[in-house]
Amino acid sequence: MEFAEFAARAAEIESEPADLETVDLVATLCADAGDDLGTVARFVQGRVFPAHDSTKLDIGPSLCYEALAKAAGPNVDSDDIERRLAEVGEIGAVAESLDLGGQQGLAAFGGGTDREALTVSGVEETLQALAAAAGDGSTDAKRDRLFDLFNRAEPTEARFLARLVLGEMRVGVGEGTVRDAIAAAFEVPEPDVERALQVANDCGLVAETARDDGAAGLDDIGLVVGRPVKAMLAQAGTAVEALDEWGTAAVETKYDGARVQVHYDGDSARLFSRNLEEVTEPLPEVVEFVEQSLSVPAILDGEVVAVDDDGTPRPFQEILRRFRRKHDVAAAREDVSVELYAFDCLHVDGEDLLDTPLSERHDRLESLLADGVSPLSYADDADEVADIEADALDAGHEGIMLKNPDSTYTPGSRGKNWLKRKPDVETLDLVVTGAEWGEGRRANLLGTFVVSARADDGYEPVGKVATGITDEELERLHERLQPHVRTEDGTDVDIEPAVVFEVGYEEIQQSPTYGSGYALRFPRFVGVREDKSPSDADSLERIDRLTS
Numbered sequence: 001m002e003f004a005e006f007a008a009r010a011a012e013i014e015s016e017p018a019d020l021e022t023v024d025l026v027a028t029l030c031a032d033a034g035d036d037l038g039t040v041a042r043f044v045q046g047r048v049f050p051a052h053d054s055t056k057l058d059i060g061p062s063l064c065y066e067a068l069a070k071a072a073g074p075n076v077d078s079d080d081i082e083r084r085l086a087e088v089g090e091i092g093a094v095a096e097s098l099d100l101g102g103q104q105g106l107a108a109f110g111g112g113t114d115r116e117a118l119t120v121s122g123v124e125e126t127l128q129a130l131a132a133a134a135g136d137g138s139t140d141a142k143r144d145r146l147f148d149l150f151n152r153a154e155p156t157e158a159r160f161l162a163r164l165v166l167g168e169m170r171v172g173v174g175e176g177t178v179r180d181a182i183a184a185a186f187e188v189p190e191p192d193v194e195r196a197l198q199v200a201n202d203c204g205l206v207a208e209t210a211r212d213d214g215a216a217g218l219d220d221i222g223l224v225v226g227r228p229v230k231a232m233l234a235q236a237g238t239a240v241e242a243l244d245e246w247g248t249a250a251v252e253t254k255y256d257g258a259r260v261q262v263h264y265d266g267d268s269a270r271l272f273s274r275n276l277e278e279v280t281e282p283l284p285e286v287v288e289f290v291e292q293s294l295s296v297p298a299i300l301d302g303e304v305v306a307v308d309d310d311g312t313p314r315p316f317q318e319i320l321r322r323f324r325r326k327h328d329v330a331a332a333r334e335d336v337s338v339e340l341y342a343f344d345c346l347h348v349d350g351e352d353l354l355d356t357p358l359s360e361r362h363d364r365l366e367s368l369l370a371d372g373v374s375p376l377s378y379a380d381d382a383d384e385v386a387d388i389e390a391d392a393l394d395a396g397h398e399g400i401m402l403k404n405p406d407s408t409y410t411p412g413s414r415g416k417n418w419l420k421r422k423p424d425v426e427t428l429d430l431v432v433t434g435a436e437w438g439e440g441r442r443a444n445l446l447g448t449f450v451v452s453a454r455a456d457d458g459y460e461p462v463g464k465v466a467t468g469i470t471d472e473e474l475e476r477l478h479e480r481l482q483p484h485v486r487t488e489d490g491t492d493v494d495i496e497p498a499v500v501f502e503v504g505y506e507e508i509q510q511s512p513t514y515g516s517g518y519a520l521r522f523p524r525f526v527g528v529r530e531d532k533s534p535s536d537a538d539s540l541e542r543i544d545r546l547t548s
């Protein structure tokens, strides 16, 4: 498929306000995509890589602006792009408005004056090559490749190319739309598509399988060791709710660490974070433990916790520091020890266990691992639950998890089968979408951070965080956020959604000031949730629930 065709369809999808019609348009796009079906199913959601693949393009806004400016000719520079962005508010519209291709004769592709049309597969190949560029000179190589693409792009193509590379597709197509569209386009049942998406974690593969092999093919899609799935998540809940609903609750310690999915292929282990990023290298002791303990291929789910020499849990931020550590891992390992508490088992030696009840999955886990399994107790009255909770808190853990013993493992869903009970005051995980420059001795650093909740289409601010941050932390935050700065206007800075803060607060108030309708009272910085991406941040819906 030519990229121009994809862009025209994307424009049509974007301008369609009704959900059902959007599904129809995406279904038709899938049906017409031919050999490019997998790529198109990802691109229309703004994905270049499958969801299980954490490869990043690593193109920040400024690199994209530079490439655009270069393709727009000598009279345009990055500052012009930023200025236009401040005016129109969206990079796609800016790219579309530029007169690109002015340096056609200098382009690496074609070389002549005829414009060589972009294709979906060509764009994908270029973006893959761009993501693979590493080491010295890789920034220049990325800029050049991006310039080549923009230089060959017609206005509508440029609009969606810019959005795609910056991860801001925003045509109103989420995972649910793609699921429904695949089902409609290839006449397969929606639940089968849904299950296949959970297991494969790649809408491109699922779309191709639905088209080529129908529902039977979808059912054959299984877990693959080395291909992470999304983590099953929990809702806040109480013992009474759990017991009323299930009669007996499986009760487990809630560890204050970071989620990790263990993939062991029978020889070596790989570890993935909750964001599905590979964290094998930063956690060698977990890898060693798994490789020594397991004897058959398996996929396990668990929490990695930082501990003292006597096994007492250490603060959550310490485990995140280990997750981020790329260099001197051995030194970091000396400073902070980590331990794995495995609590679930998704696959053992060729057998998928997603549809097996939790109680059986836990038995399988215990038969696989002699140590390192999180103990699971069964309780049928609230006093028993309270005793288990008191023990967990005494041991320095965060609280307890209540799980439905009969429940299946549903990747990526935050259902009612896992309830978390934490006695502490709730915090919110919010996305940084803006900042203000500091004052006085902090004048060279970003000082106040605008934090936003996830909304249906984008992010809505709920407050500004300036307290709870030490000087040292502020410097780190500045460095962390600087590459994501989109535009500046006086002291106000617009930041692309990339970093998630955990934010404490005293109260949530109704607010006419913010588009979200809410404002946090006395918001305070608790930490950066390096293990979360913006799509995992708390939603406005959650805030609605907290305030109702």
Ligand SMILES: Nc1ncnc2c1ncn2[C@@H]1O[C@H](COP(=O)(O)OP(=O)(O)OP(=O)(O)O)[C@@H](O)[C@H]1O
Residues within 6 Å of the ligand: 231, 232, 233, 234, 235, 252, 253, 254, 255, 256, 257, 258, 259, 303, 343, 374, 401, 420
């Ligand atoms: N025994 C356990 N079983 C399942 N999850 C556990 C357990 N102990 C700790 N956890 C952690 O608790 C998280 C479940 O809470 P939730 O799904 O709401 O994630 P969260 O938003 O990170 O919550 P929180 O910020 O409260 O940790 C899991 O993602 C996991 O990392």
